[in-house]
Amino acid sequence: MERKSKVIQAAVNTACDQLQGDNKNVTVNAVIGITGGSFSTVGDMVKLWREEQAAHSAPLLQMPDSVTTAMHKAAFDVWAAASTLAGESVERIQHEAGEAITKAKAELSEYAGEVSRLERELEQANIKAVELQKNVDEAQEKAVKITAENAGYVAKLQEKDHQLISLKADYAKLQGELVEIAKAATKPAAKRTAKTPPKKVAE
Structure with a gap:
């Protein structure tokens, strides 16, 4: 057997509103016919719905003049106090x-003075930087000139080295020739051998 879902107050309120909208009597049995549930449970919920309806439909009581006057005075005092506090x-x-x-x-003013001082220092630093750059440029020009001169000296030195090598070769050749000449000068003369005439044959 399928178990019925539990009835809640919202469902009972909806059923009561529906019956009232259809101009029907809102009874516990009529509500149970819509929502289901037990008489005791639904009865308490219908009672709560009726109490809420009575509270909403109760006429508002007119506020007495004394209460209205007191409220106006209190509002004025509050406004006066707020104005005083606001002014203060x-x-x-x-x-x-x-x-x-x-x-x-x-x-x-202090910051302006400090800015002026920093601007003066910056100007002096820029002047020094320009002078330093000028010195650097001059040093670079001198370095380039010295490098070029060194290159010329190196070329001349290499040329002298080649000349020295050539002179050494000539000297070695000349020395060899002198040695040969000296050897030839000290060599003994070849002895001449006397030739004996051939003997005559006897006649």
Whole structure:
């Protein structure tokens, strides 16, 4: 057997509103016919719905003049107190703002002096930087000139080295020739051998 879902207050309220909208009597049995549930459970929910309906439909009581007057006086007193506090707050804020402005002006003056000093230092630094760059350029020009001169000296030195090598070769050749000449000069003369005439044959 399928178990029925539990009835909730919202479903009972909807059923009561439906019956009331259809101009039908809102009874516990009529609501149970729509939502299901037990008489005791649905009965309590219908009772709660009726109490809420009665609370909503109850006429509002007219406020007495004394209460209205008291409320107006209280509102006036509150407004007067708020205005006084607002005025005091405005004066205090204006005073604090004036002091803050004076302090800010003094700090601004100090900052302006510091900025001027830094600008002067920056100008001096720029002048020194220009002079330093000029010195660097001159040093670079001298370095280029010295490098070119060194290259010329190296070329001349290499040429001298080639000449020296050539002179050494000539010297070695000349020395060899002198040795040969010396050897030839010290060599003994070849002895001449006497030739004996042939013997005559006897006649």
